[in-house]
Amino acid sequence: MTKKTNKKKLVQTPEKKRPWYKRILSWLWRKRWWIMILIVATLGGFFIFGGDENKRAEYSTVRITRGDLRQVVTATGEIQPVNTVNVGSQVSGTIDHLYVDFNSTVQKGDVLLTIEPSVLQATVDESKASLDSAISQRDYAKSEYERNKYLYSEGFISRAEMEQSETSYNQAESSVKRAQSTYDRAVTNLGYATITSPVNGTVISRKVDVGQTVAASFQTPDLFEIAEDLTKMQIETSVSEADIGVIADGQPVTFTVDAYPTETFEGVVRQIRLSPTVTSNVVVYTVVIDVDNTDLRLKPGMTAFVTIIISEKENVWKAANSGFLVRSFRGILDDADINGATPQTHLMLMRDENIILVPYEKGLSTATETEIISDEIQVGDQIVTGRVGATTMSSGNQMRIGNPMGGPRR
DSSP states (O other), rough: HHHHHHHHHHHHHHHHHSHHHHHHHHHHHHHHHHHHHHHHHHHHHHHSSSHHHHHTEEEEEEEEEEEEEEEEEEEEHHHHEEEEEEEEEOEEEEEEEEOEEEEOOEEETTTEEOOOOHHHHHHHHHHHHHHHHHHHHHHHHHHHHHHHHHHHHTTOOOHHHHHHHHHHHHHHHHHEEEEHHHHHHHHHHHHEEEESSSSSSEEEOOOOTTOEOOOOSSSSSSSEEEEEETTTEEEEEEEETTTTTGGTTTTTTEEEEEEEEEEEEEEEEEOSSSSOOOTTTTTEEEEEEEEEETTSSSSSSOOOEEEEEEEEEEEEEEEGGGGGOOOOOOBBBOOOHTTTTTTEEEEEEEEEEEEEEOOEEEEEEEESSEEEEEOOEEEEEEOEEEETTTEEEEETEEEETOOOOOOOOO
């Protein structure tokens, strides 16, 4: 027993004789991995949750950037020729011959088709015969009147006989005029059997074929549709009453069509028609846009996706519309710091980890962003919209700061 005790004392004796600082260093060396993990965790927590970053994360902000703004109104419309003429027929009959087809280029006066003229020619011949008969009766009545007039002056016949012959002559003269009118009408109708082009242009539609019967009893049937000039086209778009107030004649327009999806074409607003229409309970107005089609790539009937450019600004301060929904500075700034400022005249900015108030004015506003007019804006500024998770009240409506929704109508 004595030997064991002594042996134990021999083992502990050197430890007790070591200086205290060496014992601490020895313990730290044995626990070195745990200590390193603790240090790393502490530093990570500091950088993530501590210091100024914690202050930044406490507020909801919207970044202010510098760039271009463009206010636009979008719509769709159909590309059509500026002037389109429907060619019809004033007489009935069977199509005898066609001289043009789709896409034919015609000049004013060119023959488009002819209607079988036999019936119309027979009417002309009949009218001519009636006219000749009326002329013969008039000539006879005239000679008889001249003869009776002489006999009455010599006293051989009564005045009644002379007046009767005069009346017969006048009636015969009227009959001639009536027959002449009928004959002229028949000749004119015969001329209508030959349909000619009223303008210079391109045939974009042909609605009849050879042998088809044209009936013009009640209304003029359409035979051809001629576009006067395909190098000048127009787009008729429908714009709602909410956007019509910002559209004016002469505004630039860009548009695309499905036929050329990678290309953008240009136009200009020519007319805002004052006749409104109601579509799905929405009042819309027709806006006419002029388009240059010198290369003839745009075809009638294509659907155009139109962007009307209302206003453009380059290199301005701007922010998302959600940054302008703040209703009050209270709860973030003290009354002394507010000093009568309102969200309508001042922005609450985060700058260098401090919250300041900067005077501003709103400029150009689009569906997503708004221009900020202020000489005190600096690079890196952010608009403070509230504390994360806080709520504010405005006009009886509760709105959650940190997830603002909405924006001004474009």
